[in-house]
Amino acid sequence: MPAANPDxxxxxxxxxxxxxxxxxxxxxxxxxxxxxxDGIVNTLDxxxxxxxWQP
Ligand SMILES: [Ca+2]
Numbered sequence: 001m002p003a004a005n006p007d008x009x010x011x012x013x014x015x016x017x018x019x020x021x022x023x024x025x026x027x028x029x030x031x032x033x034x035x036x037x038d039g040i041v042n043t044l045d046x047x048x049x050x051x052x053w054q055p
Contacts, residue, residue, distance in 0.1 A: 004035060004036050004037045004048065005035065006018060006035040006036075006045075006048050006049040006051075006052040007052070008021050008022060008032055008033050008035060008049075009021060013054040014049055014052040014053055014054050015053070015054060015055065018035075018049055019046070019049055021033050022035060022041060022045050022046055022049055023046070025041045026041050026042055026043070026045075026046075027040075027041065027042065028040075028041055029041065033045070035048045035049050036048045
């Protein structure tokens, strides 16, 4: 299992692009967009992403 990484597109920062990707895949389980690595993409991932937000 990969390490938790809210920078889902690996751009070097957590920003609106990551938020859009995670939002698009809510309810599914693509590992790349599972920010907290619990096996599903949901609002918990958005919370993790928000906590790491770098505007
Ligand atoms: Ca998750």
